[in-house]
Amino acid sequence: MKISANLLKVATAVLAITFAGPTMAGAAKIAIIGGRTDDPFFAIVKRGIDDAAKIVESRGGTVNYLALQTYDNIGSDAAALIRTAVSQGSTGIAAPNWVPDAEDPAFKAATDAGIPIMVYNSGGTDKAKELGAINYVGTEDYVAGLAAGEYLGTNKVKNVICVNTVPGAANLEARCKGISDGVTKAGFKSTQLPLPASSFGDATAVSEAIKATLAKDTTIDGVVTMGNQDASSAALAIAQANAQDRVKLGTFNTDQASLDRIKQGTQMFAVDQQGYLQGFLAVFLLESYATYGMKSPTMPILTGPAVVDAKNVDATLAGVAAGVR
Template sequence: MSIEQLPDSAGQVVSANNDPRHTAAEQPPAFLQSRRGLLKGVMAGGGAAAAASLLAACTSGHNTTSTAGTGNFASTPKWRFVFVNHVTTNSFFVPTRYGMQDAAALLGVADPQWTGSQGGVVSEMVSSFETAISGGADGIAVALTDSSAFVEPIKAALAAGIPVIAYNATAPNNYALAYVGQDLYQSGVLMGQRIARDVTSGTILVGISQPGGNNVQPRLDGIKAALAKAAPAVTVHSVDTGADQAGELSAMESAYQGAQDAKGLYAVDAGSTAGIAQLIAKQGIAGKVHAGGFDTLTDTINGVKTGALDFTIDQSAYLQGFLSVLYLYLFRLSGTLVFPPATDTGLTFVTKDNVGPYASAGSRFEGGTNKALVPMPKSITLPPPSTVQL
């Protein structure tokens, strides 16, 4: 799905099994669907006090007007939040934008503005950030793909009373109130450990859309660190696939043509991973080379389902939009008393064993158009045991 296909909050409702006999009237109210996303967010990264307040409000109904307030909350303006992104047309962020929309509808604020750069140009992102400040935004969420460019703009926003949250990527020595997104380096470490189960020597190719970018470089660094310990005979050859999603397949194809003895094809971003799945299908080499990557684009999920990819990693792009809006709202509503918590949106290895719902549900939570409740399984797989020290 391209970003241009993103339906608005009044988009068509599709049933869970895509059966045309099901109608919109049979679907649950939108705020219940959004509340389901909130519950997922609580489990993913904390914010228990904030979420408890919102759940209490949800029990009293939903009011989108600014005069009566939302649920049990005080009356508020229709606050306007702005998201500054590094690849605004990349299909990875479709569920992020759905999450923004759903949270805004739940809370009765305006749909957040989506702006930034199409091609990862930091100066364009900074310009969009500064425009948000001068335009009197009520809150800003920014992907901190660069470590220094946003330091002064964030200071200026906070000085003007505009809260700022980092999402999808964070950076050291910056001043965003919180980060909502995956632990990027650790995700790379875990991916490297997973690769070492299949590849113990030889060369692997690893696609990366923006070398040096804070959203992807930590993953590559984590992969290298993990393999240095678990499989030191593996050589990692990184492939710069570029920020333009349309060019990532050709970049991986070109790299593979020069390294057909590679033991594995991997990637640290959504577009490169989808490109690898397409490459393996075109070359007919499924099962002959190990492969995997990140995120849940359609080609990627199909690749896992057919065996072209051993795995992909889900970082819950939906929560990165939903929780950022929720946290900005509560911070303003409470006059800074409900401080946004740093939230790890998680890491789930999607394999043939658990790809079913990803492939069939078509859910907004993963970038599809289906607004219906996704059926719960009869049993829930045990998560990893708690590591909390008592």
């Protein structure tokens, strides 16, 4: 709570200095598309969105969070939510660009309607520029994957599987590609383990798939999952396969369970993309642009990646306790 309160205080102070009185032509209606409400990572993103919404609401505006219900058809469903935001008369729309082929036409429909857009969490700088977005807030997923792969390679992890529970999602495919390139650079190898999108959130399905893969190939000595929820499933699979001595576990995103495993030595690392900042900054910057014409001079605004391991895990724990990491 302390971290989010401080960010809110700083942002409010900046606005108070910059704008002495109400100058906006009309109250902003910000729509932000995001992941499922039971997705642990997007729960952190939503915390940032909610804190930024307090600033928007203090200026007479509104923030509407439009959540995916499933990840089975992530691209088409996200596109439908973007179009819903357009039809609702939003004055600014922020959304991840998970599946560009499906979502790009919806983003274009927004810009054609004169609505400024922000790409966040997934898509990257080049795609944001192509779509005419005011900025990109998040990590470059390939760069994040590469950082994980190089970390694994440096630590002599030689045969890595990248567990992807939403195959086809551009951000997750880019992470797995980065892991593969980073590991290959060190002279080792990595392959992707794609699971049906319906397995997302199904801890048993993910655990059983990883356990079966480890039993089939006993040379595998590294498992990387795309989110902290799947990391818990992977940890269980590794334990049930009696492979703790040979298999190193890594994941993207952080939570209490992952950090506890890092401290205990049963998880090697986590790559933090700081989802709280993604949600907060996407809303705050988009509304500031829509209301006051403020635009950041830098693009992109990167929130990661940061590798958390045994050396720096203690510094991350306060953020997890506050619900922002």
